[in-house]
Amino acid sequence: MRLLLIEDEKALGNALRDYLLAQGHATDWVENITDADAAMASTPYDVVLLDLNLPDGHGVDLLRGLRRRGDVTPCIILTAQDQITDRIQGLNAGADDYLVKPFDLGELHARLSAVARRYAGNPNPLLSIGNVDIDLARRVIFVAGLRVDLTAREWALLDQFARRPGATLSKPQLEEALYEFGAEIESNTVEVYISRLRKKIGSNLISTLRGVGYRLEG
Amino acid sequence: MRLLLIEDEKALGNALRDYLLAQGHATDWVENITDADAAMASTPYDVVLLDLNLPDGHGVDLLRGLRRRGDVTPCIILTAQDQITDRIQGLNAGADDYLVKPFDLGELHARLSAVARRYAGNPNPLLSIGNVDIDLARRVIFVAGLRVDLTAREWALLDQFARRPGATLSKPQLEEALYEFGAEIESNTVEVYISRLRKKIGSNLISTLRGVGYRLEG
DNA sequence: ATCACGCATTCAGCCTGTTGTCAGCAAGCG
DNA sequence: CGCTTGCTGACAACAGGCTGAATGCGTGAT
Known part of the structure; x- marks a missing residue:
C-alpha cells in the first residue's frame, strides 16, 4: 500500500x-x-x-x-x-x-x-486517460499529477464517463446522472457542466458527437 | 449491459x-x-x-x-x-x-x-464484418482498428443493417429508420446516406440490389 | 444576524457540423 | 443506344452545442 x-x-x-x-x-x-x-x-x-x-x-x-x-x-x-x-x-x-x-x-x-x-471491495482502479488519473472509489482526480477538485455535479458527470470509457452517452442519460431520477429539467445544464469539466480536465478528453451525445476518449 | x-x-x-x-x-x-x-x-x-x-x-x-x-x-x-x-x-x-x-x-x-x-474478461459483443467492428452497446464502430465517428443518421442506417446482417433492406424500410415514422420526405436521402456511410466504412460492405434495396455483407 | 463565497441554474448570442436538396454524372439493363 | 436507377459533390439553412455573464441559493464564517 x-x-x-x-x-x-x-x-x-x-x-x-x-x-x-x-x-x-x-x-x-x-x-x-x-x-x-x-x-x-x-x-x-x-x-x-x-x-x-x-x-x-x-x-x-x-x-x-x-x-x-x-x-x-x-x-x-x-x-x-x-x-x-x-x-x-x-x-x-x-x-x-x-x-x-x-x-x-x-x-x-x-x-x-x-x-x-x-476498502478492498472496490480494488481502486485508477483509470488513466491521457494525463488524467481518475480514482473512482475516492472521488479524486489528478490532472498532470496535480489533484483537481471537482464540484458535485462535475463529478457526477465525470463518474458516468469513467464507468464506461469510450462509450457514447446521450444527454438524457447524463441528465439522469445529474438529477436523481425523474426531476425533469429544461435547460442546457449538461452542456454547461461538460464545458466546465473540459475546462478542468482538458478539452480534448471529452468529445462531442453532434445530435448524439458525448464520449470520454480512452 | x-x-x-x-x-x-x-x-x-x-x-x-x-x-x-x-x-x-x-x-x-x-x-x-x-x-x-x-x-x-x-x-x-x-x-x-x-x-x-x-x-x-x-x-x-x-x-x-x-x-x-x-x-x-x-x-x-x-x-x-x-x-x-x-x-x-x-x-x-x-x-x-x-x-x-x-x-x-x-x-x-x-x-x-x-x-x-x-467480469470484464469478455467485453462487449462486437459484430465483425470485414475489417469493421460494430459495438452496438457503446455506439462505436472501428474500421481497420481505428474508431470512426458516425453522425446520428449514419448510425441509424448502420444500426438497421447491423441488426440484420445479410438481410436485404428496401429503401422505404431504411427511410423509416431515418425519420420517425410518418415524416415523409421527397428526395434521395437514403442514397445520400448510403453514400456517406460507404465513404466511412468502405464501399464494399454495403451492396446495392438494383430496384430492390441494400444489403450489409457478412 | 449578516456577510461572503462558491456552486447551481438560466439565458442569450455566437459558432459549427449535420442535413436535406439538387444537379450532373455513372452504371446497369433492355 | 436510350432509359432508368443509383451515386456523389456542392451548398445553404438550421438545429444543436458552447460559453460568458447574471442571478439565485445554501452554507460556513464572523
Whole structure:
C-alpha cells in the first residue's frame, strides 16, 4: 500500500517509517500540514496516518478540508492518551480509526489491514486517460499529477464517463446522472457542466458527437 | 449491459427498469421464477438482479438451480432489511453481491459496475464484418482498428443493417429508420446516406440490389 | 444576524457540423 | 443506344452545442 505518514515527533516518525517500509508499504513521511497538503495534492495514497499535534495546525482541520473536497482516502489518527476530545472530533471529521500512543506496532499493522480490508471491495482502479488519473472509489482526480477538485455535479458527470470509457452517452442519460431520477429539467445544464469539466480536465478528453451525445476518449 | 431483473413488486420493478434503461442497459423484467428460467434459457445476460421474495418460490432456489447447471452469470441479490439469513444463504448459493432495500440507485449503479468490472474478461459483443467492428452497446464502430465517428443518421442506417446482417433492406424500410415514422420526405436521402456511410466504412460492405434495396455483407 | 463565497441554474448570442436538396454524372439493363 | 436507377459533390439553412455573464441559493464564517 501507499501510505502517507503525518507525524511531528522525529523519533516516532522514524520508527514508524522504517517499520512500514519493512512491511512493504511505500511510505511518505511529512511533518506538518503544509507538506501533507502538497503531498496529497500530487499523489494518491491508500491510507493516511495522521498525528493531531502538528506544528502548523490541528490535524482535524487537515482532515476536514480533505473531506470537504470529497476526498475519502482512509485515515487513521494517531493520538496521545489524553486527547479524547480530539479523538471524537477526529472520527466525526471523517477518520476511519484511531490509535492511542504509545501503540504497539502489531496493533498498527492490524488496524492498517482492517482499513485496507474495508476498502478492498472496490480494488481502486485508477483509470488513466491521457494525463488524467481518475480514482473512482475516492472521488479524486489528478490532472498532470496535480489533484483537481471537482464540484458535485462535475463529478457526477465525470463518474458516468469513467464507468464506461469510450462509450457514447446521450444527454438524457447524463441528465439522469445529474438529477436523481425523474426531476425533469429544461435547460442546457449538461452542456454547461461538460464545458466546465473540459475546462478542468482538458478539452480534448471529452468529445462531442453532434445530435448524439458525448464520449470520454480512452 | 444486458440485464435480467427478477422483481415481484411492480412499483420497484418499474422504477428499476426505467433507471437501468436510462443507464443504457438492455433490461428485461420478469416477476417470477418460471419466467426468469424461460428468459435465461433463451438469452445470455451479463448480470441478474434477483429479488428473493417471489410469488412462485424463493429466489435462492432459482440461484441454486442456475449454479447447479453450471451457469455462472453474475447475480446481485435485492433483499429487504430483515432477511439477513436469506442474504447469507444467497451468498452461499453463489450470489456475487447484495443490496438491502431500500437502496439508492447510485448504489445499484456502483454495484453493477463493480460486478461488471470483475467480469470484464469478455467485453462487449462486437459484430465483425470485414475489417469493421460494430459495438452496438457503446455506439462505436472501428474500421481497420481505428474508431470512426458516425453522425446520428449514419448510425441509424448502420444500426438497421447491423441488426440484420445479410438481410436485404428496401429503401422505404431504411427511410423509416431515418425519420420517425410518418415524416415523409421527397428526395434521395437514403442514397445520400448510403453514400456517406460507404465513404466511412468502405464501399464494399454495403451492396446495392438494383430496384430492390441494400444489403450489409457478412 | 449578516456577510461572503462558491456552486447551481438560466439565458442569450455566437459558432459549427449535420442535413436535406439538387444537379450532373455513372452504371446497369433492355 | 436510350432509359432508368443509383451515386456523389456542392451548398445553404438550421438545429444543436458552447460559453460568458447574471442571478439565485445554501452554507460556513464572523
